[in-house]
Amino acid sequence: MASTKEIQKRINSIQDTMKITRAMYMMSSMKLRKAKQKLEDTEPFFIGTQVGIAENLAHFPDIRHIYFDNRIEDEQEVKKRRGFIVFTGDKGMAGAYNHNAIKLAEERVANLSRDEYQLFVVGEVGRAYFKNNGYNVDESFVFSSNNPSMHRARLIAEYMIDLYNREELDHIDVIYTKMLNSVTEETCVERLLPLKTHKFLKEQAKEITEDVEGTSKAALELKEGTKHVHSISSYELEAIQNGGDSWYPFYPSLKTVLEKLVHNHFTGFIYGAMVECFASEENARMMAMQSATDNAEAILHELSIEFNRVRQAQITQEITEVIGGAKALKKKKKSKR
Amino acid sequence: MASLFHLKIVACDRVFYDGETEILIFPGVDGEMAIMNHHEVFTGVVEVGEIRFKLSDGSWQHAIISDGLVTVYPDGSTKILAYSCEKPEEIDTFRAQEALERAREQMQQKQSRIEYEISNANMARAMARLKGASQRK
Numbered sequence: 001m002a003s004t005k006e007i008q009k010r011i012n013s014i015q016d017t018m019k020i021t022r023a024m025y026m027m028s029s030m031k032l033r034k035a036k037q038k039l040e041d042t043e044p045f046f047i048g049t050q051v052g053i054a055e056n057l058a059h060f061p062d063i064r065h066i067y068f069d070n071r072i073e074d075e076q077e078v079k080k081r082r083g084f085i086v087f088t089g090d091k092g093m094a095g096a097y098n099h100n101a102i103k104l105a106e107e108r109v110a111n112l113s114r115d116e117y118q119l120f121v122v123g124e125v126g127r128a129y130f131k132n133n134g135y136n137v138d139e140s141f142v143f144s145s146n147n148p149s150m151h152r153a154r155l156i157a158e159y160m161i162d163l164y165n166r167e168e169l170d171h172i173d174v175i176y177t178k179m180l181n182s183v184t185e186e187t188c189v190e191r192l193l194p195l196k197t198h199k200f201l202k203e204q205a206k207e208i209t210e211d212v213e214g215t216s217k218a219a220l221e222l223k224e225g226t227k228h229v230h231s232i233s234s235y236e237l238e239a240i241q242n243g244g245d246s247w248y249p250f251y252p253s254l255k256t257v258l259e260k261l262v263h264n265h266f267t268g269f270i271y272g273a274m275v276e277c278f279a280s281e282e283n284a285r286m287m288a289m290q291s292a293t294d295n296a297e298a299i300l301h302e303l304s305i306e307f308n309r310v311r312q313a314q315i316t317q318e319i320t321e322v323i324g325g326a327k328a329l330k331k332k333k334k335s336k337r
Numbered sequence: 338m339a340s341l342f343h344l345k346i347v348a349c350d351r352v353f354y355d356g357e358t359e360i361l362i363f364p365g366v367d368g369e370m371a372i373m374n375h376h377e378v379f380t381g382v383v384e385v386g387e388i389r390f391k392l393s394d395g396s397w398q399h400a401i402i403s404d405g406l407v408t409v410y411p412d413g414s415t416k417i418l419a420y421s422c423e424k425p426e427e428i429d430t431f432r433a434q435e436a437l438e439r440a441r442e443q444m445q446q447k448q449s450r451i452e453y454e455i456s457n458a459n460m461a462r463a464m465a466r467l468k469g470a471s472q473r474k
Contacts, residue, residue, distance in 0.1 A: 038350075045349045048418050052406060056380055150349055150420060154458075158451045251381035252366045257406070260382045264406060264418065271349060 004314065007307045011300060018296040024093065025289035028282045035279035038148070039179070046272030053265045056257070057195060059248055065255075066165065067262050068197050082117045083160065083169040084108060085270070087176040087277040088126030089285075090146050097177065097284035098125045100187045105175050108189070109135065118169070120160065122274070145281070148274035150267075157267040164193050176273040177280040183287075185280045190273075192266055341393055342374040343414035346400070346422050353400065353422040359391040361415060363407060372407075372415055380408045383417060385461040387469050399425055401469035403462050421462075428470040437463035 086105045088098045105126075109117045119137045121127040123145035130137045141159065143152055163169045172193040178186050250257040339359050346353040361372045364386035383405045389397050405419025440460035443452070 041350045044347050044352050045418070048347045048416070052408065052416075052418050055408065059380070154455060158455055162451050248378045248380070251370075251379055256366065256382055257380055260404070260406060264404075264420075267420070268349065268418075 004310050007303055011303050014296050014300055018293055021289045021292040025286060028286040032282040032286055035282050039275050039279045042272060042275050049265050049268035053261060056261055067195050080170040082171045083120060085120045085174045086126050087273055088123035089281040090124045090144055092125055094281050094285040095288035097281050101175055101177055102126055102129055104187045145277060148278050150271055153267050153271035153274060156270050161266055174273055177277050179276055179280045192269060340374045344390060346417045348422040349420050357393050361390040363388040374413050376409045378409050378411050383407050385465050401466050425469045428466045430470050433463045433466040
């Protein structure tokens, strides 16, 4: 059994750690409140851009354009370069938050060789991890995930769209964490570019509406949500069903609208994803710190019981020693007399 | 009075307006455009600048908008999706002035094409804000 001094030392160190976790808990709960407010404010816009692009895609005629996956070169290109924008946190201590995003990104690039993909990592934790583990990371893409702003979203969007237009990337996917409610978070993948063509949307929608049991591939993927980049979302299904075939005019021209749409959608999506991630991160950290504090309390409880037991044992021992000593002295005196 | 239609303006940080209006005027690529009830279904580009719409009580509401998209639906309702949309009295002139100067300074430096476009857009936004705010006074 450990001595009282050792136990006392441990109790003190746990108490110190608890102070830190408690402070971090308070801080992330404050930040979470701010992030939740922001999330609420930006939700109409985030959903609006997704609905907007779905509606417009439903009305776009079949054209060849770089923003669609039907460029002339596509048929000749054997190798596709994929870009992944991965959202992680700037700091650790957030439970499984960072790990989930990293794991999903790793899964995505697992079967690709180095020149087939490039990672664009937002947040310090992910960047350090991918760099240290020898992944192909764009080193000039340095953005923090703390306090999302429209400006940063715009910078990211312009950077990525420029790469896409220069044909250095053929696909751009985003890996981000969505906050479903205050306890569950989900890591999702979403393809931002190229856009889905009208023809593709129509085929998928037809497949879903035709099978009543919901067992087809497209319907299953729709139900599973955002895990697949090829499947169509519920917004797109709705848009197609609401008279997708009727063509309508674009002002001033199809091309300008398409350009604007892509930029708006991209920026809006990145901003929305950043806000979602920020909220998820703080939420994850808050929960992690909550459980850390709880654990510390449980350990302290056990330790204090052990401490008392050891102290009592020590006292008992001392008393027996004193009594034993006294008895021995008494005996000595008696025998002398 | 012309009939009213539903107008929704969504900015990145809030729903700016969600209600009835008589006429909506916004800056298009080649000049201002107006939308009234029963407009043709279409999607168009909104440039950085000032939009105004007539409320049901006949008064005009002005707002400074950054670039976005406008969509008219078959039932006549209209939606604008833009990065930001502010009332003239909400604009922080000081901040806008600062942003304008910053953008100007950046424009003078040698920049990559992306940076140039971002500064250009920043400048347009700052100027639109200042213009909107100064008209009120």
